[in-house]
């Protein structure tokens with residue numbers, strides 16, 4: 001049996017080793033969820049069917065995305081970045097398995113652990129204070145698939161950003177650009193459905209929408225499930241293929257830092 | 260086991276010289292390196308800081324691709340067949356760890372078993388053996404982040420050896436260890452080499468490691484070999500020869516013996532530098548005929564000094 005499930009399991013354990021920290025972050029997500037919810041309620045009071053969402057959809061979208069943001073890591077970053085900067089990536093590179101597969105397994109474990117520890121508080125609080133939409137079992141299953149694909153897309157994007165470290169001595173610029181793009185085009189700042197005209201159309205086709213907007217639409221029943229999953233899967237495949245190529249290129253002109 | 264032929268590795272570094280201007284300079288970390296290591300050898304790989312040792316090790320393990328020349332390890336090309344090679348060699352970088360920081364040592368070792376696909380029974384047997392030899396027992400269940408440096412180092416050695424590699428490559432494995440841990444690690448490496456026949460390449464700045472363990476010493480400087488031979492050959496490189504330390508009955512002026520120079524005087528104690536070809540017995544006889552001697556000791560040339568001279572380029576560079 002391959003080592004990858006074990007890597008994922010170890011990552012899961014590592015990220016659940018300190019549940020208190022994760023729980024605090026879950027509470028922070030909840031507080032921001034409440035703030036966002038009241039802003040959205042105010043907006044929807046002015047424009048009751050903005051972007052095809054009613055106010056319940058908007059509030060559900062808000063708490064759902066607060067629950068997901070940790071797992072799909074919209075604020076970016078990955079342990080691999082620091083390992084490339086310090087040269088610890090040398091350790092990853094002499095293992096008898098590829099770099100991409102190893103870190104993908106690690107990230108899957110991390111995403112599941114984060115979902116488990118951080119999704120509860122925002123969803124529960126939202127459901128108690130507001131009236132949230134509950135999905136049918138079929139929708140819930142479709143949403144689970146959309147979430148899994150969102151994790152893959154998120155991983156591939158962050159992995160590509162991390163690998164940029166092999167070429168750049170300083171990654172702050174790339175991290176910054178990536179953060180802005182992710183927050184804005186994932187639907188995290190505002191649901192993409194409220195973006196006007198061409199910007200909204202373009203945002204819907206970009207990979208970042210696969211992180212938050214598409215899974216939320218699947219949950220809310222705003223989108224054809226097969227089309228949504230195919231869209232995410234296509235981006236996941238394309239980005240992972242790119243990640244594979246960039247890994248190969250990096251290995252050829254690789255500079256590992258430190259003695 | 261290892262064949263390195265005319266290998267070079269350069270790094271391009273961009274340095275800021277002004278607000279916007281940058282110059283690109285090329286650092287030749289390894290430059291025209293050739294050596295071979297036969298199966299079963301224990302090779303000490305020495306050199307001053309920045310000599311290119313770690314860079315060479317990264318090329319041997321396939322982490323870096325050489326800029327020129329060819330590297331073969333276990334008959335494989337490391338950078339092209341990295342994962343195949345990784346199953347056959349063990350590597351320890353003293354300053355880094357393969358262990359999972361937040362998990363008990365035992366769990367990291369269990370993951371290593373999955374990584375190298377070691378059979379469960381074979382794994383248990385090797386783990387028991389390594390636990391006994393490296394004295395891992397007391398901290399097998401401690402999270403790695405709570406281990407001391409010496410404990411972690413022994414854990415890393417175990418992790419590198421669970422799959423019974425033919426070749427073990429060590430980059431400063433005794434860095435920062437106390438005398439007891441060092442002795443444990445050295446004793447362990449010695450057994451591994453003599454009893455299992457594992458080929459070992461060891462990089463260290465601790466010459467005690469070299470004196471205790473190595474069949475052969477390869478010294479590099481600025482990316483090139485400057486010495487290749489065994490310990491006696493290395494000592495013979497010293498133009499100082501041995502030192503005779505005598506305690507005379509009374510303090511006095513430097514003793515006067517033909518062909519022997521007094522290197523140092525401290526009260527009644529004097530240090531006599533013997534030429535490499537001198538016969539110590541004759542010198543002692545001549546000395547005791549003319550002076551009253553309380554005590555004496557004959558010292559081999561200090562290996563630290565020999566190596567320091569080599570590093571400073573006092574000894575003419577030539578492969579021995």
Ligand SMILES: Nc1ncnc2c1ncn2[C@@H]1O[C@H](COP(=O)(O)OP(=O)(O)OP(=O)(O)O)[C@@H](O)[C@H]1O
Nearest residue numbers: 255256257259270288307308309310311312313314
């Ligand atoms: N990633 C890098 N980028 C630029 N230069 C590098 C890089 N890695 C190593 N070098 C340079 O290559 C040379 C050899 O470095 P290396 O780490 O191989 O030395 P070393 O023999 O291991 O030294 P030490 O005993 O200090 O560990 C040094 O001059 C170093 O500055």
Ligand SMILES: [Mg+2]
Nearest residue numbers: 259312313430
């Ligand atoms: Mg080094």
